[in-house]
Structures are given as structure tokens and as C-alpha cells.
Amino acid sequence: MPEARVDGAVRVEHDAGVPGLGAAAPRLSWSILSEDPEWAQETYEVELTDDRGEVHTQRVDSAEQVLVPWPFEALQSRARASVRVRLSSAGSWTEFSEPAAVEIGLLDPSDWTARFITPRTFGGLDAPAPLLFSQAQVGPDLASARLYVTAKGSYMFSINGQRVGDEVLAPGWTSYHHRLRYQTHDVTQLLREGGNALQAVLGNGWYRGNLMWDMKRDSYGSRLALLAQLELRYEDGSTEVIGTDASWQVAESNILSDDIYNGQRTDLRIGNDAPGNDGRDCEPVDVLDDDLSVLVAPDGPPVRVTGEQPATNVFRSPSGKLLVDFGQNLVGWVRLTVRGQAPGHEVTVRHAEVLEHGELGLRPLRHAKATDSYLLAGTPEEIMEPQFTFHGFRYAQVDGLNDLSPDDVTAVVIGSDLKRTGWFECSNPNLNQLHENVIWGMRGNFLDVPTDCPQRDERLGWTGDIQVFSPTASFLFDTSGFLSSWLKDLAVDQYADGTVPFVIPDIMRSPDLPATTAWGDAATLVPWVLHERFGDVEVLRQQYPSAKAWVDRIVELAGENHLWEGGFQFGDWLDPTAPPDDPAAAQADPDVVATAYLVRSAQVLSKTAALLRYDSDAKHYQDLADASLQAFRHEYVTGAGRVLSDCQTVYALALVWDLLDREQQSRHAGKRLADLVRTAGFRVSTGFVGTPLILDALTVAGFPQLAYRMLLEKGNPSWLYPVTMGATTIWERWDSMLPDGTINPGQMTSFNHYALGAVADWMHRTIAGLAPAAPGYRRVRIQPLPGGNLSSASATHLSPYGKISVSWTEQGGTFSLHAEIPVGVEAQVWLPGADEATVVRHGRHSWSVPFEPPAIRNHAEELTLAELMREDTLFKPIAAILKERKLVKDQWHLKEKLVPHKEEHASRLLDVLDVPEARRAEAEALIEDVLTS
Numbered sequence: 001m002p003e004a005r006v007d008g009a010v011r012v013e014h015d016a017g018v019p020g021l022g023a024a025a026p027r028l029s030w031s032i033l034s035e036d037p038e039w040a041q042e043t044y045e046v047e048l049t050d051d052r053g054e055v056h057t058q059r060v061d062s063a064e065q066v067l068v069p070w071p072f073e074a075l076q077s078r079a080r081a082s083v084r085v086r087l088s089s090a091g092s093w094t095e096f097s098e099p100a101a102v103e104i105g106l107l108d109p110s111d112w113t114a115r116f117i118t119p120r121t122f123g124g125l126d127a128p129a130p131l132l133f134s135q136a137q138v139g140p141d142l143a144s145a146r147l148y149v150t151a152k153g154s155y156m157f158s159i160n161g162q163r164v165g166d167e168v169l170a171p172g173w174t175s176y177h178h179r180l181r182y183q184t185h186d187v188t189q190l191l192r193e194g195g196n197a198l199q200a201v202l203g204n205g206w207y208r209g210n211l212m213w214d215m216k217r218d219s220y221g222s223r224l225a226l227l228a229q230l231e232l233r234y235e236d237g238s239t240e241v242i243g244t245d246a247s248w249q250v251a252e253s254n255i256l257s258d259d260i261y262n263g264q265r266t267d268l269r270i271g272n273d274a275p276g277n278d279g280r281d282c283e284p285v286d287v288l289d290d291d292l293s294v295l296v297a298p299d300g301p302p303v304r305v306t307g308e309q310p311a312t313n314v315f316r317s318p319s320g321k322l323l324v325d326f327g328q329n330l331v332g333w334v335r336l337t338v339r340g341q342a343p344g345h346e347v348t349v350r351h352a353e354v355l356e357h358g359e360l361g362l363r364p365l366r367h368a369k370a371t372d373s374y375l376l377a378g379t380p381e382e383i384m385e386p387q388f389t390f391h392g393f394r395y396a397q398v399d400g401l402n403d404l405s406p407d408d409v410t411a412v413v414i415g416s417d418l419k420r421t422g423w424f425e426c427s428n429p430n431l432n433q434l435h436e437n438v439i440w441g442m443r444g445n446f447l448d449v450p451t452d453c454p455q456r457d458e459r460l461g462w463t464g465d466i467q468v469f470s471p472t473a474s475f476l477f478d479t480s481g482f483l484s485s486w487l488k489d490l491a492v493d494q495y496a497d498g499t500v501p502f503v504i505p506d507i508m509r510s511p512d513l514p515a516t517t518a519w520g521d522a523a524t525l526v527p528w529v530l531h532e533r534f535g536d537v538e539v540l541r542q543q544y545p546s547a548k549a550w551v552d553r554i555v556e557l558a559g560e561n562h563l564w565e566g567g568f569q570f571g572d573w574l575d576p577t578a579p580p581d582d583p584a585a586a587q588a589d590p591d592v593v594a595t596a597y598l599v600r601s602a603q604v605l606s607k608t609a610a611l612l613r614y615d616s617d618a619k620h621y622q623d624l625a626d627a628s629l630q631a632f633r634h635e636y637v638t639g640a641g642r643v644l645s646d647c648q649t650v651y652a653l654a655l656v657w658d659l660l661d662r663e664q665q666s667r668h669a670g671k672r673l674a675d676l677v678r679t680a681g682f683r684v685s686t687g688f689v690g691t692p693l694i695l696d697a698l699t700v701a702g703f704p705q706l707a708y709r710m711l712l713e714k715g716n717p718s719w720l721y722p723v724t725m726g727a728t729t730i731w732e733r734w735d736s737m738l739p740d741g742t743i744n745p746g747q748m749t750s751f752n753h754y755a756l757g758a759v760a761d762w763m764h765r766t767i768a769g770l771a772p773a774a775p776g777y778r779r780v781r782i783q784p785l786p787g788g789n790l791s792s793a794s795a796t797h798l799s800p801y802g803k804i805s806v807s808w809t810e811q812g813g814t815f816s817l818h819a820e821i822p823v824g825v826e827a828q829v830w831l832p833g834a835d836e837a838t839v840v841r842h843g844r845h846s847w848s849v850p851f852e853p854p855a856i857r858n859h860a861e862e863l864t865l866a867e868l869m870r871e872d873t874l875f876k877p878i879a880a881i882l883k884e885r886k887l888v889k890d891q892w893h894l895k896e897k898l899v900p901h902k903e904e905h906a907s908r909l910l911d912v913l914d915v916p917e918a919r920r921a922e923a924e925a926l927i928e929d930v931l932t933s
Helices: 429-445 463-476 480-493 522-534 538-561 590-611 615-636 648-656 663-679 694-700 704-712 720-724 755-768 865-870 872-884 894-901 906-912 917-932
Strands: 004-006 032-034 043-050 055-060 080-089 100-103 116-119 130-138 142-152 154-159 183-186 194-203 225-234 239-243 249-252 255-259 263-267 282-288 303-310 313-316 322-339 346-352 371-375 381-384 391-399 409-416 422-426 770-772 779-782 792-799 802-811 814-821 826-829 838-840 843-850
Touching: 004 080, 116 130, 130 225, 142 154, 142 194, 194 225, 194 255, 303 322, 322 346, 322 371, 322 429, 371 381, 391 409, 409 429, 422 429, 422 755, 429 463, 429 704, 429 720, 429 755, 463 480, 463 522, 463 755, 480 522, 480 538, 522 538, 522 590, 538 590, 538 615, 590 615, 590 648, 648 663, 648 694, 663 694, 663 704, 663 872, 694 704, 694 755, 704 755, 755 770, 755 792, 755 802, 770 802, 779 814, 814 826, 826 843, 838 843, 865 872, 865 894, 865 906, 872 894, 872 917, 894 906, 906 917
Parallel strands: 263 371, 779 826
Antiparallel strands: 004 032, 043 055, 043 080, 080 100, 116 225, 116 282, 130 194, 130 249, 142 183, 142 225, 154 194, 225 239, 249 282, 255 263, 303 409, 313 322, 322 381, 322 391, 322 409, 346 371, 346 391, 422 792, 770 779, 792 802, 802 814, 814 843, 826 838
């Protein structure tokens, strides 16, 4: 029998890659490699080696390999161990896996002897960042050392002048009053026998810096504070604990001011070590008796530097400003090297996402200054970069230098250090660029919380944005720990009546905050996505009270008629037909949207309850979902399948979520949606709510080629319009930049905003054909739907079970499909034209079948002009396009012009309408697009 083996080491919980787990009984996962098609795990054995060197084993008869329960007694605070696993199939055992380290953090407030310390008079909001410092004496024969540290504000900790860890803006942003993360660091190598310098610089961060568009400050408190506990273990088994206390002192650092929105100002003439002979004043600290029960270990990876982007061009603007183009809209800061400048000389770096009329486009920043400045020390070479801020930018303006070499300026990219798990590629370069824009938009906005934009005075964790984007996000990156942590903040910030705040963490704290559909539904739908994509049942259990409270709240608002009507709603936010100053003024009736989401959330909550074996709840919420569904159909849907407000979004909701009563209704609704898409010239007419569903709706309605045509449209508004405008991230508005190169006049405009990139989920599932069919991808559906003149596509996903990849090509009448399936996963493969699926297990598989690309419906050869005029699904979109593009002289009464020629072939259309010869090819191409789809 060919040998099987565990791929690498066991994964522990969410595999955050940092010591200090917050779970005493962490769950384990592993992937398996085997070329034997019959190999199947039947039993696993986990071996635990504790910190005393004792070995413990547990054998479990189970085929499970993802998030399996901890098979030993719960671990205690500070416990360190290693685990490895071996597996059996048909009585034959694999070798043990590589060992994985398990280290538990401080699980109880009583584990802390350190106390929060805060500057007494230094470190005010508009004063230099405080530098807190002390000394630690370390004895001989040190075996290991751990530093447990957090702050109210942001911190940078160092020992003997060496930075501890590589986190940025630690401890990150949570609902600080309820959950404050601490970090665990192995600092053994940074310590030496004798005296050791301990110091930390504190920044304002999210704790008390500017937040929201009203530049609110002191959101969580007015005093910065540090909590640090250094624990030493010696070779003889003795331990020592050194914590922050009244013996620490504080001075001013060289960071004169810092703010996430406004930037950082630094005086490089001042050292950033503890005061010595430099004349700086210092003072004692105050000790705070703060509640330590809010301290929690991280669930996911921290914010780190995740890359660097070199400058692609340095040039002068029309007004003479020195500008740098990094070729990519990104999030982070500029690292700048300067030489030969006098002491005290000032250099300033300002950031923007786009240029307007050749200058920095600053209006989208609103109140955010997004400016870093430096007073130089005057040394021969100085490297400048901030520590307590970040910016969203592609361009930077550098003032204070006469010239600048591209080699001396680099963009430092930061974000939550999420593991990349998803890739997509196809034969269309524009779609590849669109997908790359989705990746960069996510990288920039998944910065400790899923933010809405990285550049202006906002950068908040809007619930509606991540609700629609979470399926895409969870394919592209491992968001399991990141989003489960964010959901915990959602639960603790949720209002007593079940209302979910607009943003998490909730800094609005409005006493009369309304419940809003699609935004509040993050409480039910995001946990469900994490369960579907990562096979995590515990996240459903963890969030169940929150999800239940939300559904109870909206059921209460719906009342006895089971329709959620009236009240404030964001609705189909940023529908492209909405005016720039009123993004909620969408075509979709907000009551239709709200009631549809009520049905959806109640259904998902019922499924959640059933999985958790809350049987009475499962029945209760299914009954509520059914009642609202019947009310929706009675109130908002005609017998023929027309949905109130008759726009793309309401049909998308109705079709994808199965809100219609009869097959005939669904068929008519799908046809009506197709009509609306054609009439719109294949341009997008959906906002945040409809965009994630519109292509799926066309697909399930039987119009996949129309979905392709819509995706490939380049006119504004469309997904590819920004690509044609040079976008390197997803925009907030479909037309954040207008065709003439000016910025959208709306007060709210961002060029880096992931929500509309939710379309990538359809690209993964439908173009490439890779979709989950059971939680955690234990079963997958492989069903590519070729179209759009694509000749190839591929997708790869690192699932909890291992790598799943799908690729297809179409050439010369043959469709070839290749798939790689990991052990433990079953794939249902649907080949083009097949009546049933082929089911395969792990291994590499290939198929080739005859294939005829979707035919172009050449109605012009089949119809007379009279028949064409009667077929509104064709004539209306053709007429709309001809009028919009001004391809006909007389834009009115087109049918009247055609009547005298009604018996002639439809191919005579352009002749009869007197389309100018110079534009005949353009008109024919546009009409062919309609007929093709």
C-alpha cells in the first residue's frame, strides 16, 4: 500500500502563528497526503509531550481531521507542550507528523501581578508620545523568558534597545471596555545576565486618537497606559515575575504627535531610548487599579508589515510638487532615505490614492491630514518611517527635498497577517486584474478589523460590508481567527434589545441606533459563512446568543404581519442610480430588502439551531421564516412573478434566496431580470445588497451568458470600468472617478473599498467552478460554466483538508478539466452537458469531453423588423443602447421609423435608422452583445 503521511505539523486552533493561546483545550486539525485512492482515515492518535518531558497519548476512532476536540485534560496558564498525530487506515499506521508547539497564555486575571501604569503629566493627547522605562535584573542560567504585554493605546516594546516582536499598532482594535488583547512574546534571546533595559513607547492608536468623520477623540479613555509582565524561568526550575508597577518612569519620546488619521510627526534629533545625559525630564508613573478580566489572548494573527512596494516613478506635478507613484493603491506608509540635510531640516510626506489634474487628489481624505513629517538629525544618512499611523495611498507628495531617487523611497505595506488561501486566473486579462484588485482591497482593509476604507476619516468595521464580502474573503485568505474575533466584539457591543451597531467595534454608541437590514444581519450570516468555509461549529455556538437576539429584534420590528417595513435603512447602498449626495436612494424598495433579509436570517438561524441541537429553536425560527416568506410573497410579488420596485436587486434577492412561490414565478422573474440587465446595456444597477447576488441570480435563472456579458462590460457603471481607468483596488463607488479623470463629487468617495469585490465569489464558484458543498469543503462541487469567450480558467483553495485545485481549457471543440482533491474530501464533478455528477475522492483527475461554446443567437438572420419590434427583450435594450450612444439621429419614435419596413429582415435595422457609416461597426458590435446574451 502506498504510504500516507500528515502534511506538515498539526494545526492548533486558528493557527495564528503566535504563542499564548487563549484556549485551555485547543482544537486540532491536519491535512493528509496519499497517492492511494482507497486510503481513508479510520483512527487517529494524538501524542502530547508536556513541559516536563512526559508523553501522553490518546487514540480516537474517527475519520474527522478538522477542528477535532482536544483529547487530553485542559491545560493551565503558561503550559507549554508539543503535539503530533498519526493516522491509521485498514490497520496500517502513518508515521507521526511533525510536532506543533502549544503554549497557553494567561487565562485568568489572577495570573497577572503587573498593573497598568500611566504617565502622570506627560503623554497628553496633543503632547509627545510617552516613553515608559525600567530596569530588570536577570540572574544566571536563564532557561526561558516570556513577556505578556498590552496597552491602552498602541505600544512598541523593546528590551536592551531591541524591538520585541514585529506587530504593528499592537494590541490592535477591539471593544476595549469588554475585550482587550494582550500579546505573548518569547524574549529569551533579548535578555542578558545582569541589568536589562525595558521600555515602551505608547501611541494614541484607536484608543484615544481621532475616530469617525467628526474626528472624535478620547473614544475609550483619556490616559494611555501600559501593562507588561516579564516572566523568567531558570534552569533550576525557579521562576521570577517582573511587572509594570510604581517603580517605572516616563519621559517624552521623539514622536511629537501621532494619529491614525492625521499621521505622525517625529523629531529625529531626539533619541528614543530612556533618558540619560540628553537633558530630558522624566517623572514617576501612576498605577491604575483597572479591571484585568477584560484581557484576552488573540484569536487571529496581528497586524504586521506584509510587503514592500518600490516606487515606479518620481516626477513633478503641474504645480511643481515632488510626487512619487508606487504603481499600486495600498495601505501602510512611506519609508524615505535622505542624505546631507542640516539638523532640524523638515521633510513632509503627504499621501493620496489618486491624482486629479496631475496633483494629489486630497478631497476624498475629508478631515484626515494623512501627513507624516520629520525634523532631521543631520546625520549623513537618515531613514524615516512612522510607527503609530497608516495611510491608504498610491501617490505621495514629498516636501522639503529638491529631488529624490526612486531607490530612496519605498511603500511599506501593512495589514493583518492573514494566510493566503485562494487564487484565481483566467484567459481574460481584465478579469485577472479585477481579481487582483479584490486581493489588494482586502489586504488593505483587513487591518485588525474589516474596515470600509483606509485613507479618510473613517476606517471603521462596517457590518454590512463584511456581511456581503465574507464568502469572498474566506476563500482568498484564512479569516477564521480574524473574523471570529471580530464577531466576539459584535456580540459584546450588541445592544440589549438585539440591535447590531452599524460598525464594530461600536464607537458611535448612539442610544437610539436603529436596527438596519443587511448590516445587522452580519450577526447571523457571517458566523454561517465561517461554518461553511472552515467547518467550525463552535463559532456558531459562540455567536448563537448574538444571532438569536438579532433575529428576535427584527421579528419584533416586523410585528404581526411579518413584514419589516418603515424606519431607517441603508438599503441597497450605493446603487449607481442614486445621486452622489444620497447613496441610500436606491431603486430597490427598502421594505422589500428588509423583509427578504428577515427571511434569510431566520432561515439561517434555524439551521444553526438544528446543528447545535436546539430543536425547539430550530422549529420556532423556521416557522418565523416561513411566516415572513408567505408575507413577502403576498405583499411584494405578483402572480406572474413581478417583484415590487422592479429592479435588478429585488429579483436577485428573490431568485437566489428562493423567495418566489412557484416555478412559473421564478421563470418569469428570471426573464424580467434578464430584460432589466439588457435594457441597462449590461451595466450594473445594484448596490451593496444586490451586487453579491446579481450574477448568481442570472445563472440560476438560466442566463449564465448574460451574467458573463454583465461581468465583462466596461462602460460605467461596471466592474471593469475601474479597470479601464487604471484602478488597482476595488472602488467604493462604481464611478469613484469619472470618465474625464475627475473625482466623484460625492462627499463619500474611496478608491479602496472591498464590498463591490464580492463578485469574486461568483468568479471562483462559476467561472472556475470550485464551490464548497459541505462545511469546511469536506465535499466540493466542481461545475465550471464556460462563457464570455474565455478559453481557460483555474482556481486553487487551501481548504482545511488541504489544497483543492480546478482548471479547465476549451480548445478546438474539446473541454478539458483537471482537478486535484485532498484526502478527506469528496468532489461532485459536473461536466458540460452531463445529466449527472461524477463523484471522485482524493487524487488528481482529468476529463475531456466534446464541447461547443455557447452559440451566438443571430436573431437578425431569423426575424423581420416587425418580429423584432414585438420581442421586447431584444428590441428594448437595442433601442436603449442606440439612444444612449447617440448612434441614431432621431432618438424618439424608433418603432414608427421601422413600420414602413416591417416586412424586411431585421438585419436592415441600422440602414433604416440611418446609423452613420463611420459608426456602423460600433453599432453592430453593441447589437451583437445583446443578441449573444
